[in-house]
Amino acid sequence: MRMDKIESFEALGLTIRTNNHDEMKTSGLKIGQLWQEFYSQVAPKLSSNSIVYGVYHNYESDHLGDFDVTACATSLSDDSEFGTNIVKSGEYLVFSNKGKMPEMVVACWQQVWAFFADENCEYDRAYDTDFEKYLSEEEVEIYIGVLPKS
Template sequence: MNIVQVSEKTIVGLGARTNNKDEMNPGTGKIGPLVHQFDANVQVDYRGGARVYSVYHEYESDVSGNYSVLVGADKVDSSSVELIEVKIQEGNYLVFTAQGQVPHIVIETWGKIWTYFASPNCSHTRAYLTDFEFYKSQNEIEIYIGIK
């Protein structure tokens, strides 16, 4: 993991309000169905260099509180549903990377992130403004965690 400075970026897509407790249960999780809805209804301009993101924002408190999530892209060709936008906030982010089978690597990497920030030896503090997953390819992700 390393620290990078990220510029503000607008992502458009589909959103929901959820929390980590609900996401641990396939019957109550909203992110998986949101990804399927996005994939079925939105055409992303991959040939034009667009990439897919999941943006976490509007945190109620911390890892245990409610938050909003947007599954989207930085450039969309077309959509059969109404899209919303969210801005990834400018700032410092700690980047966690993984390669392998999605969604397994996403779930596994979030587990590592929660463990890292829960450690008494952690030298960073989460900002809880915006965090995001960047899908570099079908089997490679980067998860950016905003830090103070």
């Protein structure tokens, strides 16, 4: 894990609204469906320098409330039909993992949740913008917006 200062940037893609409670039920799984749609509609328009992101934003409250998820990328060959998402600048803790999809992403999120559940954690989550950055099909970094512990 490391701290990283991120400047704001835009990415284009598809958005859904969900919550962690629904995603844990087999009938929920909106995020999985979102990624299937992304790979059928957006992925064919990726350019050679595109970076793929999963952006979590528009939080209702904390990890228990609703939030938006955008499966998106930079540098699409034709971006006219996709919504724009802005990742906000700020301080982010970066967690990383390698392995088989989607298990490695889930395991990385479990690291995030365990870190912030620790009573000795020095940070609070900002619940503004968080994002997954896909470095390859087998490697992810999860950026969590943070604030100093209040």
